[in-house]
Amino acid sequence: MQIVVITGGTDGLGKGLALHYLQQGAHVIAIGSTAEKGQALLAEARALSAGRISFVRADLTSVAASRELVRRLAEDHPVVDKLILCAQRYRLLGDRVTTREGFEHSFALAYLSRFVLSYGLHDALRAARRPVVMNVGTPGVPLGRIHWDDLQLTQTYSGTRATLQSFRANDLLGVACGVLHAGSGISYIGYNPGVVSTGMPASLPQPLRAVTTAFFTLFAASVPRAIAPMTVLLDDPPAEPFTAHWQKRRLSLDGRAFDRHDALRLHDITRELISC
Numbered sequence: 001m002q003i004v005v006i007t008g009g010t011d012g013l014g015k016g017l018a019l020h021y022l023q024q025g026a027h028v029i030a031i032g033s034t035a036e037k038g039q040a041l042l043a044e045a046r047a048l049s050a051g052r053i054s055f056v057r058a059d060l061t062s063v064a065a066s067r068e069l070v071r072r073l074a075e076d077h078p079v080v081d082k083l084i085l086c087a088q089r090y091r092l093l094g095d096r097v098t099t100r101e102g103f104e105h106s107f108a109l110a111y112l113s114r115f116v117l118s119y120g121l122h123d124a125l126r127a128a129r130r131p132v133v134m135n136v137g138t139p140g141v142p143l144g145r146i147h148w149d150d151l152q153l154t155q156t157y158s159g160t161r162a163t164l165q166s167f168r169a170n171d172l173l174g175v176a177c178g179v180l181h182a183g184s185g186i187s188y189i190g191y192n193p194g195v196v197s198t199g200m201p202a203s204l205p206q207p208l209r210a211v212t213t214a215f216f217t218l219f220a221a222s223v224p225r226a227i228a229p230m231t232v233l234l235d236d237p238p239a240e241p242f243t244a245h246w247q248k249r250r251l252s253l254d255g256r257a258f259d260r261h262d263a264l265r266l267h268d269i270t271r272e273l274i275s276c
């Protein structure tokens, strides 16, 4: 039975993929921070009997919680076939928020948790026949940058800047994993799903929530439609250690967003930040 681990597996794209792989007969482990969403997922899954589904509650804004999740997953599942990274909560407006460990919120949730899981589950992934990691974000979008001198954005915070920095950090995370895990057989995929109607607006303050919901109603793809090309890649991943895709289109890795030197620099800084 394939083991499919999905952070943010209780809503939006992650939930769509969780139910898809459940129907395919996999054992899906869906991670989210709220118990209610986890219970709702399990209730919905009961009607689909093909595979197995588990919900793990974890607040991935915490590096310690991400590490504990890795420890638990690796202990219970020595082989992980697919790791899908979707956990995200946008904080586009409002003041800078830091986690208990002192990291800026978007940096912690959208980037550090993915760093910890991508490297922490390496051995379990490596043990799979055709292992794949899909980091779902916005590769190919030419917005945002890494603020090398102030990664926690203490001087120049804005919600948009923090969100965009976390996206660009994930582009570099994929590059670094590709370099450092070359030869492991793991295919690391940076994936941009385009605009998809998910639970994302629910976490936005008004009036941004209403505007985003209306925009999604008019222009966004549905989750079932958006996950179709994702499952094609997940089931038949490219042979290269790192590739980036915007829906069905494979992206060139030539630009600054995928710079190898920057990727290894951010990797080293991140290791130091979280002491590993």
Ligand SMILES: NC(=O)c1ccc[n+]([C@@H]2O[C@H](COP(=O)([O-])OP(=O)(O)OC[C@H]3O[C@@H](n4cnc5c(N)ncnc54)[C@H](OP(=O)(O)O)[C@@H]3O)[C@@H](O)[C@H]2O)c1
Pocket: 007, 008, 009, 010, 011, 012, 013, 014, 031, 032, 033, 034, 035, 037, 038, 058, 059, 060, 061, 085, 086, 087, 088, 089, 109, 136, 137, 138, 192, 193, 194, 195, 196, 197, 198, 199, 200, 201
């Ligand atoms: N939707 C789009 O148009 C779009 C476009 C481009 C890229 N993306 C990317 O696609 C990915 C999935 O987005 P989505 O729109 O499907 O998101 P979504 O519907 O808002 O779902 C987010 C998921 O993340 C979980 N989550 C949030 N905070 C968490 C925390 N602290 N710890 C653990 N889990 C947490 C949520 O569960 P809880 O609430 O229970 O914690 C939920 O399962 C994201 O990386 C996003 O950036 C989406």
